[in-house]
Amino acid sequence: MNKDFFITNLPGIFFCTILAIIIQFIFNQIETKIIDTLLTGLIVGIVIKNTGIPILKFEKGVKFSGKHILEFAVMLMGASIFLPDLFENGLKILLIILIGITGSMGISYIVGHKILSLDKKLATLVGVGNSICGNSAVAVVAPVIKANSTQIGAAIGISAILGATQIILLPLLVPAFGLEDFQYGIVAGLSVYAVAQVVAASSIVSSLSADVATLVKLTRVILLAPLVLVLRILFKTEQEEKSDSKLISNILKFLPWFVIGFILLALLRSTEIIDQGIGLDIRSIAKFLFVLSMIAIGLTVDIKEIVKVGPKVAVTIILIIVFMVVLGISSSNFI
Incomplete structure (x- = not known):
């Protein structure tokens, strides 16, 4: 890390950290908690972003917190998970x-492409993002199927x-x-778009739900x-030939x-x-970092973007989410 890193990122990281400390302090004083600290952090970030409060000087640090600190927190969660x-x-x-x-890829193709007439590449990105690991999946698949920036933006925007x-x-x-905590963990791990969102949606319920949901989500990532x-085979005629070693290297980059x-x-x-x-102590650190990251993510959510995304993309994604939720609920009864 060099001097420029601290100059550009530290203000935003510090801003998110202070907000996270305030939220954590307030929650420690409350006996009956209606919502979780992670959800509170997300809401606080969204409110600040969409009420015109100037945060431009914090932008780079906020993005760093929403990505890299979040990833570090996800890694730390492993220290409290007993795999057996x-x-x-x-x-x-x-x-x-x-x-x-x-099923998700099938819905994106049949409903999105065939019925709603979405471009095949856009439908594929929607299916991949919502069935695997969100933005990372879209990013690695896009060059494989030769998707353009508009298709990438549409797939990521509405999904997020x-x-x-x-x-x-x-x-x-x-x-x-x-639903029991274990069952809900499966539902959340199956149906929620991004790793951060999986953690937030499952941690609200219980630690067990968060553990199960995270494991399911990371299995999807793998x-x-x-x-x-x-997909490379299916889109072979639509793309330039790339060496297998380069493709594998590109995949590993997004694992x-x-x-x-x-x-x-x-x-x-x-x-x-x-x-x-020690595992529980590390988990507590991770939980605080998740709150910090949720604030950062909230600070990047522009409510106005909701009205800009295409309804056909939204319908396709909603059907995928419903399918995943139904699958999670029904299948969890047999586990």
Whole structure:
């Protein structure tokens, strides 16, 4: 890190940190909490962004917090996850994820492309982003299928907005359907768009829900590589030939370091090199960093963008979300 990094990023990081400390302090004084600190952080960020409060000088640090600090927090969560407890039904969960990815891609093609006449590449980006790992999946698939910037922007924009609404609405499924924490974790991990949104939507319910949801989500991330290889074959006639080594390198670029770190820390916890007490302490640090990151993400959400996104894209994504939620609820009864 050089001097320029601190000059450009530190103000925004400091701004988000102060807000996170204030939120955490207030919540520590409240006995009955209606909403979670993560959701509060997101809402605070959105309100600040959309009420005209000048935050331009914090912009770079805010973006850094919403991406890199978030990724670091996700990695730290691995230190509190005891894999034997979660892998007891691992093969069943993997099967559910594969069904979810296949179904989501099918919906994006049949409904989005065939029925609603979305461009095939845009429909593919919508399906990939919402069935795998959000923006990263869109970013790595876009050059493979030769998608343009407009298609990329449309796929990411509406998906992120609808994903943010899931943070607020999805927890309502718990009382509505009598879901247990483990079941809700599967639903959230399957249906929510981005890693940050998965953590926020699941942590509101319980720590167990967050653990399960994160594991399901990161499993979806890992499945990006084989899906990209399939798409490369399907779009082969529409793209320039690229070497396999370059393609694999590009995929690995979007299977980021924090996923590897998460797995390594989970292995250390599962072998009890990291004991339960230390794991919980690390989780507390991660929780604070998540609040900080949620504030940063909220500071980048422009409500006006909601009216700019295409209704056809929105309909396709909503159908994918509904499919994933129904799949998660129905399949969780058999785990």
